[in-house]
Amino acid sequence: MQKNKVIVVGGGMVGAAMAVKLAKQGCVVRVIEQRPINAEQILQSDTIDIRVSAINRFSENLLDDLGAMTHLKQSRLAPYQQLEAFERVGDNLLFDCKDINTTHLGHLIENKLIQASLWQQFKQHDIEVLDIKSAICVIEQTAQDITLIYGEERYSADLVIAADGGQSQLRAKANIGVTGWQYQQHCMGVLIKLDAAQQIKTWQQFKPSGPVAFLPMQAPYANLIWYDDAAKLQRLNKLPTDQLKQQIIENFAPLAGDFEIVNQAVFPLARQHANQYSSGRLVLVGDAAHTINPLAGQGVNLGFQDVAALGDILATVDDIGAAIHLKHYEQSRRKANLLMMSMMDACYFGFSNQLTPLQWARNRFLKLANNAGPVKNWVLKYAISGEMK
Ligand SMILES: Cc1cc2nc3c(=O)[nH]c(=O)nc-3n(C[C@H](O)[C@H](O)[C@H](O)COP(=O)(O)OP(=O)(O)OC[C@H]3O[C@@H](n4cnc5c(N)ncnc54)[C@H](O)[C@@H]3O)c2cc1C
Structure with a gap:
Protein backbone atom coordinates (compact mmCIF):
# COMPACT_ATOMS: atom_id res chain seq x y z
CA MET A 1 0.00 0.00 0.00
CA PRO A 79 10.28 20.83 37.06
CA TYR A 80 7.88 22.60 39.42
CA GLN A 81 6.14 20.90 42.31
CA GLN A 82 3.82 23.59 43.62
CA LEU A 83 1.46 26.08 42.05
CA GLU A 84 -0.02 28.92 44.07
CA ALA A 85 -2.75 31.45 43.23
CA PHE A 86 -3.80 34.32 45.46
CA GLU A 87 -5.07 37.87 45.56
CA ARG A 88 -4.50 38.72 49.24
CA VAL A 89 -1.56 37.06 50.93
CA GLY A 90 -3.13 34.61 53.41
CA ASP A 91 -6.05 33.54 51.18
CA ASN A 92 -3.82 31.37 49.05
CA LEU A 93 -4.86 28.44 46.89
CA LEU A 94 -1.91 26.05 46.87
CA PHE A 95 -1.65 23.00 44.64
CA ASP A 96 1.06 20.55 45.57
CA CYS A 97 2.18 17.50 43.59
CA LYS A 98 2.22 15.54 46.86
CA ASP A 99 -1.60 15.95 47.10
CA ILE A 100 -2.00 13.74 44.04
CA ASN A 101 1.00 11.51 44.67
CA THR A 102 3.12 12.68 41.81
CA THR A 103 6.71 13.92 41.64
CA HIS A 104 5.99 17.20 39.84
CA LEU A 105 3.12 19.19 38.31
CA GLY A 106 4.92 20.10 35.13
CA GLN A 182 -7.97 41.28 21.60
CA TYR A 183 -7.78 41.58 25.39
CA GLN A 184 -7.22 45.06 26.81
CA GLN A 185 -4.39 43.68 28.85
CA HIS A 186 -1.05 42.83 27.26
CA CYS A 187 1.67 40.96 29.05
CA MET A 188 5.36 41.58 29.61
CA GLY A 189 7.77 38.71 30.13
CA VAL A 190 10.92 39.60 32.07
CA LEU A 191 13.80 37.13 32.18
CA ILE A 192 15.71 37.52 35.44
CA LYS A 193 18.80 36.01 37.01
CA LEU A 194 18.05 35.28 40.65
CA ASP A 195 20.30 35.28 43.63
CA ALA A 196 18.62 32.13 45.01
CA ALA A 197 18.68 28.33 44.78
CA GLN A 198 16.40 26.34 42.42
CA GLN A 199 12.76 27.28 43.05
CA ILE A 200 10.03 24.62 42.96
CA LYS A 201 6.95 26.83 43.19
CA THR A 202 5.29 28.85 40.46
CA TRP A 203 2.90 31.52 41.72
CA GLN A 204 0.41 34.02 40.39
CA GLN A 205 -1.01 37.01 42.25
CA PHE A 206 -4.25 38.49 40.91
CA LYS A 207 -4.45 42.29 40.94
CA PRO A 208 -7.20 44.57 39.56
CA SER A 209 -4.86 45.82 36.81
CA GLY A 210 -3.90 42.24 35.90
CA PRO A 211 -2.02 39.33 37.46
CA VAL A 212 1.71 39.03 38.07
CA ALA A 213 3.33 35.62 37.94
CA PHE A 214 6.61 33.97 38.80
CA LEU A 215 7.84 31.06 36.65
CA PRO A 216 10.96 29.35 37.99
CA MET A 217 13.33 28.23 35.25
CA GLN A 218 16.53 26.28 35.76
CA ALA A 219 18.50 28.17 38.45
CA PRO A 220 19.62 30.91 38.46
CA TYR A 221 16.94 32.03 35.96
CA ALA A 222 13.22 32.79 36.30
CA ASN A 223 10.58 34.43 34.17
CA LEU A 224 8.28 37.13 35.51
CA ILE A 225 4.99 37.70 33.72
CA TRP A 226 3.27 41.04 34.19
CA TYR A 227 -0.26 41.50 32.79
CA ASP A 228 -1.46 45.10 32.57
CA ASP A 229 -2.82 47.82 30.37
CA ALA A 230 -1.00 47.84 26.99
CA ALA A 231 0.15 51.48 27.21
CA LYS A 232 1.49 51.03 30.74
CA LEU A 233 3.52 47.99 29.72
CA GLN A 234 4.95 49.86 26.71
CA ARG A 235 6.06 52.62 29.12
CA LEU A 236 7.62 50.09 31.50
CA ASN A 237 9.37 48.37 28.61
CA LYS A 238 11.17 51.61 27.73
CA LEU A 239 12.40 52.34 31.27
CA PRO A 240 16.10 52.13 32.09
CA THR A 241 16.88 48.76 33.71
CA ASP A 242 17.33 50.10 37.26
CA GLN A 243 13.90 51.81 37.13
CA LEU A 244 12.20 48.71 35.72
CA LYS A 245 13.81 46.68 38.50
CA GLN A 246 12.36 49.07 41.08
CA GLN A 247 8.89 48.72 39.52
CA ILE A 248 9.23 44.94 39.68
CA ILE A 249 10.24 45.04 43.34
CA GLU A 250 7.15 47.15 44.09
CA ASN A 251 4.75 44.99 42.08
CA PHE A 252 6.02 41.44 42.67
CA ALA A 253 5.80 41.54 46.47
CA PRO A 254 6.48 37.84 47.15
CA LEU A 255 9.66 37.86 45.04
CA ALA A 256 12.49 37.04 47.47
CA GLY A 257 16.20 37.87 47.08
CA ASP A 258 18.09 40.13 44.73
CA PHE A 259 17.89 39.70 40.94
CA GLU A 260 19.28 41.04 37.70
CA ILE A 261 17.17 41.76 34.60
CA VAL A 262 18.46 39.89 31.55
CA ASN A 263 15.85 40.66 28.94
CA GLN A 264 12.20 41.61 28.51
CA ALA A 265 9.46 41.66 25.83
CA VAL A 266 5.81 42.69 25.58
CA PHE A 267 3.18 40.43 23.96
CA PRO A 268 -0.37 41.32 22.86
CA LEU A 269 -3.05 38.88 24.01
CA ALA A 270 -5.88 37.58 21.87
CA TYR A 348 -9.54 37.25 33.47
CA PHE A 349 -12.87 39.05 33.91
CA GLY A 350 -13.50 37.80 37.46
CA PHE A 351 -10.22 39.13 38.83
CA SER A 352 -9.64 42.24 36.70
CA ASN A 353 -11.80 44.61 38.73
CA GLN A 354 -12.11 46.21 42.16
CA LEU A 355 -15.82 45.68 42.87
CA THR A 356 -15.97 45.04 46.62
CA PRO A 357 -18.54 42.17 46.60
CA LEU A 358 -16.60 40.40 43.85
CA GLN A 359 -13.32 40.97 45.66
CA TRP A 360 -14.83 39.43 48.80
CA ALA A 361 -16.32 36.52 46.85
CA ARG A 362 -13.14 35.63 44.98
CA ASN A 363 -10.95 35.70 48.09
CA ARG A 364 -13.52 33.53 49.85
CA PHE A 365 -13.53 31.24 46.81
CA LEU A 366 -9.73 30.87 46.87
CA LYS A 367 -9.80 30.14 50.60
CA LEU A 368 -12.61 27.58 50.27
CA ALA A 369 -11.06 26.01 47.19
CA ASN A 370 -7.83 25.54 49.11
CA ASN A 371 -9.67 23.30 51.58
CA ALA A 372 -11.81 21.54 48.99
CA GLY A 373 -9.88 18.23 49.10
CA PRO A 374 -11.16 15.95 46.30
CA VAL A 375 -12.49 18.84 44.15
CA LYS A 376 -9.16 20.64 44.38
CA ASN A 377 -7.33 17.45 43.43
CA TRP A 378 -9.69 16.91 40.49
CA VAL A 379 -8.98 20.47 39.22
CA LEU A 380 -5.27 19.82 39.60
CA LYS A 381 -5.45 16.56 37.68
CA TYR A 382 -7.43 18.30 34.91
CA ALA A 383 -4.86 21.12 34.68
CA ILE A 384 -1.89 18.77 34.43
CA SER A 385 -3.39 16.05 32.25
CA GLY A 386 -6.03 17.89 30.20
CA GLU A 387 -8.42 15.01 30.92
CA MET A 388 -11.71 15.39 32.81
CA LYS A 389 -11.70 12.06 34.63
C1 LIG B 1 3.21 35.58 26.81
C2 LIG B 1 2.80 34.17 26.48
C3 LIG B 1 3.05 33.16 27.39
C4 LIG B 1 2.66 31.85 27.12
N1 LIG B 1 2.89 30.87 28.05
C5 LIG B 1 2.46 29.61 27.80
C6 LIG B 1 2.65 28.56 28.76
O1 LIG B 1 3.21 28.75 29.86
N2 LIG B 1 2.19 27.31 28.46
C7 LIG B 1 1.55 27.05 27.29
O2 LIG B 1 1.11 25.91 27.09
N3 LIG B 1 1.39 28.03 26.35
C8 LIG B 1 1.82 29.28 26.57
N4 LIG B 1 1.64 30.25 25.63
C9 LIG B 1 1.03 29.91 24.34
C10 LIG B 1 2.04 29.26 23.40
O3 LIG B 1 3.20 30.07 23.28
C11 LIG B 1 1.40 29.05 22.03
O4 LIG B 1 0.19 28.35 22.22
C12 LIG B 1 2.33 28.23 21.13
O5 LIG B 1 3.51 28.94 20.85
C13 LIG B 1 1.64 27.88 19.83
O6 LIG B 1 2.48 27.07 19.06
P1 LIG B 1 2.20 26.83 17.52
O7 LIG B 1 3.28 25.92 17.07
O8 LIG B 1 0.78 26.44 17.31
O9 LIG B 1 2.35 28.26 16.84
P2 LIG B 1 3.61 29.22 16.72
O10 LIG B 1 4.48 29.09 17.92
O11 LIG B 1 3.10 30.56 16.38
O12 LIG B 1 4.42 28.61 15.48
C14 LIG B 1 4.03 28.83 14.16
C15 LIG B 1 5.19 28.46 13.23
O13 LIG B 1 4.75 28.61 11.88
C16 LIG B 1 5.69 29.36 11.14
N5 LIG B 1 4.94 30.04 10.08
C17 LIG B 1 4.04 31.05 10.21
N6 LIG B 1 3.50 31.37 9.03
C18 LIG B 1 4.06 30.55 8.11
C19 LIG B 1 3.92 30.40 6.71
N7 LIG B 1 3.07 31.14 6.00
N8 LIG B 1 4.68 29.46 6.08
C20 LIG B 1 5.54 28.70 6.78
N9 LIG B 1 5.72 28.79 8.11
C21 LIG B 1 4.98 29.70 8.77
C22 LIG B 1 6.35 30.29 12.14
O14 LIG B 1 7.62 30.70 11.70
C23 LIG B 1 6.41 29.38 13.38
O15 LIG B 1 7.57 28.59 13.39
C24 LIG B 1 2.02 31.56 25.89
C25 LIG B 1 1.79 32.59 24.96
C26 LIG B 1 2.16 33.88 25.25
C27 LIG B 1 1.89 34.99 24.24
Missing part, protein backbone atom coordinates in the same frame (compact mmCIF):
# COMPACT_ATOMS: atom_id res chain seq x y z
CA GLN A 2 1.21 3.53 -0.81
CA LYS A 3 2.18 5.66 2.16
CA ASN A 4 0.03 8.68 2.99
CA LYS A 5 1.69 12.01 2.20
CA VAL A 6 1.38 14.95 4.59
CA ILE A 7 2.53 18.56 4.44
CA VAL A 8 2.73 20.42 7.75
CA VAL A 9 2.91 24.20 7.28
CA GLY A 10 4.65 25.75 10.31
CA GLY A 11 7.42 24.00 12.24
CA GLY A 12 6.82 25.68 15.62
CA MET A 13 6.34 23.53 18.72
CA VAL A 14 2.96 22.17 17.60
CA GLY A 15 3.74 21.69 13.90
CA ALA A 16 7.04 19.95 14.69
CA ALA A 17 5.29 17.59 17.13
CA MET A 18 2.60 16.85 14.53
CA ALA A 19 5.24 16.10 11.89
CA VAL A 20 7.13 13.66 14.11
CA LYS A 21 3.95 11.92 15.29
CA LEU A 22 2.68 11.28 11.75
CA ALA A 23 6.12 10.26 10.46
CA LYS A 24 6.37 7.74 13.31
CA GLN A 25 2.97 6.38 12.21
CA GLY A 26 4.33 5.71 8.72
CA CYS A 27 3.39 8.85 6.75
CA VAL A 28 5.75 10.64 4.39
CA VAL A 29 6.03 14.11 5.95
CA ARG A 30 7.26 17.46 4.68
CA VAL A 31 7.41 20.59 6.84
CA ILE A 32 7.17 24.02 5.23
CA GLU A 33 8.71 26.61 7.55
CA GLN A 34 9.46 30.24 6.74
CA ARG A 35 12.04 30.47 9.55
CA PRO A 36 13.87 27.12 9.71
CA ILE A 37 16.07 26.55 12.76
CA ASN A 38 19.39 24.87 13.44
CA ALA A 39 18.29 22.48 16.19
CA GLU A 40 21.78 21.30 17.13
CA GLN A 41 23.02 24.85 17.58
CA ILE A 42 20.01 25.86 19.71
CA LEU A 43 20.31 22.84 22.00
CA GLN A 44 23.98 23.64 22.61
CA SER A 45 23.56 27.38 23.05
CA ASP A 46 23.69 29.11 26.45
CA THR A 47 21.42 31.95 25.31
CA ILE A 48 18.13 31.80 27.22
CA ASP A 49 14.86 32.30 25.32
CA ILE A 50 12.46 34.82 26.87
CA ARG A 51 9.52 32.74 25.61
CA VAL A 52 8.91 29.95 28.05
CA SER A 53 6.05 27.45 28.45
CA ALA A 54 4.65 25.57 31.40
CA ILE A 55 4.37 22.05 30.02
CA ASN A 56 1.89 19.77 31.77
CA ARG A 57 2.18 16.01 32.29
CA PHE A 58 0.15 15.23 29.16
CA SER A 59 2.55 17.26 27.00
CA GLU A 60 5.54 15.73 28.74
CA ASN A 61 4.27 12.23 27.89
CA LEU A 62 3.68 13.22 24.27
CA LEU A 63 7.17 14.76 23.99
CA ASP A 64 8.56 11.58 25.52
CA ASP A 65 6.71 9.38 22.99
CA LEU A 66 8.10 11.54 20.19
CA GLY A 67 11.68 11.19 21.48
CA ALA A 68 12.07 14.85 22.40
CA MET A 69 12.39 14.42 26.18
CA THR A 70 15.82 12.81 25.79
CA HIS A 71 17.21 16.11 24.47
CA LEU A 72 15.19 18.22 26.90
CA LYS A 73 16.43 16.25 29.91
CA GLN A 74 19.97 17.16 28.86
CA SER A 75 19.15 20.87 28.62
CA ARG A 76 17.47 23.50 30.78
CA LEU A 77 14.46 21.61 32.12
CA ALA A 78 12.86 23.01 35.29
CA HIS A 107 8.05 21.67 33.67
CA LEU A 108 9.01 25.15 32.62
CA ILE A 109 10.92 24.98 29.38
CA GLU A 110 12.06 27.57 26.86
CA ASN A 111 9.96 27.39 23.67
CA LYS A 112 13.02 27.23 21.42
CA LEU A 113 14.33 24.17 23.31
CA ILE A 114 11.02 22.34 22.85
CA GLN A 115 10.98 23.20 19.14
CA ALA A 116 14.64 22.23 18.65
CA SER A 117 14.28 18.93 20.52
CA LEU A 118 11.47 18.00 18.12
CA TRP A 119 13.41 19.14 15.04
CA GLN A 120 16.23 16.84 16.21
CA GLN A 121 13.88 13.95 15.39
CA PHE A 122 13.31 15.05 11.79
CA LYS A 123 16.38 13.35 10.31
CA GLN A 124 15.67 10.01 11.95
CA HIS A 125 12.11 10.02 10.54
CA ASP A 126 13.05 11.32 7.06
CA ILE A 127 11.07 14.52 7.51
CA GLU A 128 12.01 16.99 4.79
CA VAL A 129 12.05 20.71 5.62
CA LEU A 130 11.19 23.20 2.88
CA ASP A 131 12.31 26.75 3.56
CA ILE A 132 9.60 28.84 1.86
CA LYS A 133 9.36 32.48 2.85
CA SER A 134 6.56 33.65 0.60
CA ALA A 135 2.89 33.54 1.50
CA ILE A 136 0.85 30.79 -0.13
CA CYS A 137 -0.64 31.86 -3.42
CA VAL A 138 -3.14 29.11 -4.09
CA ILE A 139 -4.58 25.99 -2.48
CA GLU A 140 -5.94 23.51 -5.02
CA GLN A 141 -8.09 20.60 -3.87
CA THR A 142 -9.49 17.55 -5.68
CA ALA A 143 -11.33 14.54 -4.24
CA GLN A 144 -7.99 12.70 -4.10
CA ASP A 145 -5.43 15.27 -3.00
CA ILE A 146 -4.50 18.82 -2.06
CA THR A 147 -1.80 21.02 -3.64
CA LEU A 148 -0.06 24.13 -2.30
CA ILE A 149 1.21 26.39 -5.07
CA TYR A 150 4.02 28.86 -4.38
CA GLY A 151 4.76 30.67 -7.65
CA GLU A 152 6.07 27.98 -10.01
CA GLU A 153 6.40 25.34 -7.31
CA ARG A 154 3.62 22.82 -6.58
CA TYR A 155 3.52 20.52 -3.54
CA SER A 156 0.83 17.83 -3.36
CA ALA A 157 -0.25 15.63 -0.46
CA ASP A 158 -3.16 13.61 0.92
CA LEU A 159 -3.44 16.04 3.83
CA VAL A 160 -2.19 19.55 4.64
CA ILE A 161 -1.91 20.52 8.30
CA ALA A 162 -1.88 24.23 9.11
CA ALA A 163 0.31 24.78 12.18
CA ASP A 164 1.34 28.29 11.15
CA GLY A 165 0.27 30.05 14.36
CA GLY A 166 -2.38 32.56 15.41
CA GLN A 167 -2.05 34.65 12.23
CA SER A 168 -2.33 31.54 10.04
CA GLN A 169 -2.16 32.46 6.35
CA LEU A 170 -3.26 28.99 5.39
CA ARG A 171 -6.42 29.32 7.48
CA ALA A 172 -7.22 32.60 5.71
CA LYS A 173 -6.50 31.10 2.27
CA ALA A 174 -8.88 28.25 3.09
CA ASN A 175 -11.56 30.85 3.97
CA ILE A 176 -11.90 29.65 7.54
CA GLY A 177 -13.04 32.54 9.72
CA VAL A 178 -12.36 33.09 13.41
CA THR A 179 -14.31 34.49 16.33
CA GLY A 180 -12.54 36.26 19.15
CA TRP A 181 -11.11 39.50 20.41
CA ARG A 271 -8.62 35.02 22.17
CA GLN A 272 -9.38 33.44 18.84
CA HIS A 273 -11.20 30.30 17.77
CA ALA A 274 -11.50 29.03 14.20
CA ASN A 275 -15.10 28.63 13.07
CA GLN A 276 -14.20 25.20 11.72
CA TYR A 277 -11.07 23.10 12.11
CA SER A 278 -10.95 21.75 8.57
CA SER A 279 -11.79 22.54 4.98
CA GLY A 280 -11.54 19.64 2.53
CA ARG A 281 -8.11 18.07 3.02
CA LEU A 282 -6.76 20.92 5.13
CA VAL A 283 -6.88 20.83 8.92
CA LEU A 284 -5.83 23.27 11.67
CA VAL A 285 -3.86 22.50 14.83
CA GLY A 286 -2.42 24.59 17.70
CA ASP A 287 -2.63 28.36 17.61
CA ALA A 288 -3.86 28.25 14.01
CA ALA A 289 -7.07 26.73 15.45
CA HIS A 290 -7.21 28.55 18.81
CA THR A 291 -5.32 31.14 20.81
CA ILE A 292 -6.04 31.49 24.50
CA ASN A 293 -5.23 33.94 27.27
CA PRO A 294 -1.93 32.61 28.69
CA LEU A 295 -3.06 33.19 32.31
CA ALA A 296 -2.71 29.52 33.23
CA GLY A 297 -0.13 28.64 30.59
CA GLN A 298 -2.33 26.28 28.59
CA GLY A 299 -1.85 27.36 24.92
CA VAL A 300 0.76 24.93 23.71
CA ASN A 301 -0.62 22.22 25.99
CA LEU A 302 -3.90 22.46 24.07
CA GLY A 303 -1.92 22.36 20.83
CA PHE A 304 -0.17 19.17 21.92
CA GLN A 305 -3.57 17.66 22.78
CA ASP A 306 -4.67 18.49 19.20
CA VAL A 307 -1.58 16.68 17.92
CA ALA A 308 -2.29 13.58 19.99
CA ALA A 309 -5.98 13.50 19.05
CA LEU A 310 -5.45 14.02 15.31
CA GLY A 311 -2.53 11.59 15.22
CA ASP A 312 -4.49 8.88 17.04
CA ILE A 313 -7.54 9.27 14.78
CA LEU A 314 -5.40 9.07 11.63
CA ALA A 315 -3.33 6.13 12.88
CA THR A 316 -5.80 3.49 11.75
CA VAL A 317 -7.44 4.96 8.65
CA ASP A 318 -6.65 4.47 4.96
CA ASP A 319 -7.25 7.95 3.57
CA ILE A 320 -5.92 10.39 6.18
CA GLY A 321 -7.29 13.44 4.31
CA ALA A 322 -10.90 12.22 4.20
CA ALA A 323 -13.30 14.82 5.61
CA ILE A 324 -14.97 12.32 7.94
CA HIS A 325 -11.75 11.80 9.94
CA LEU A 326 -10.99 15.53 10.11
CA LYS A 327 -14.52 16.19 11.40
CA HIS A 328 -14.05 13.43 13.97
CA TYR A 329 -10.88 15.26 15.14
CA GLU A 330 -12.79 18.55 15.44
CA GLN A 331 -15.50 16.85 17.50
CA SER A 332 -12.90 15.46 19.86
CA ARG A 333 -11.13 18.80 20.39
CA ARG A 334 -13.47 21.78 19.93
CA LYS A 335 -15.35 21.45 23.23
CA ALA A 336 -12.19 20.88 25.27
CA ASN A 337 -10.45 23.90 23.70
CA LEU A 338 -13.56 26.05 24.23
CA LEU A 339 -13.87 24.98 27.85
CA MET A 340 -10.29 25.95 28.64
CA MET A 341 -10.70 29.32 26.84
CA SER A 342 -13.86 30.04 28.82
CA MET A 343 -12.21 29.13 32.11
CA MET A 344 -9.35 31.54 31.36
CA ASP A 345 -11.86 34.27 30.54
CA ALA A 346 -13.73 33.66 33.79
CA CYS A 347 -10.43 34.25 35.64
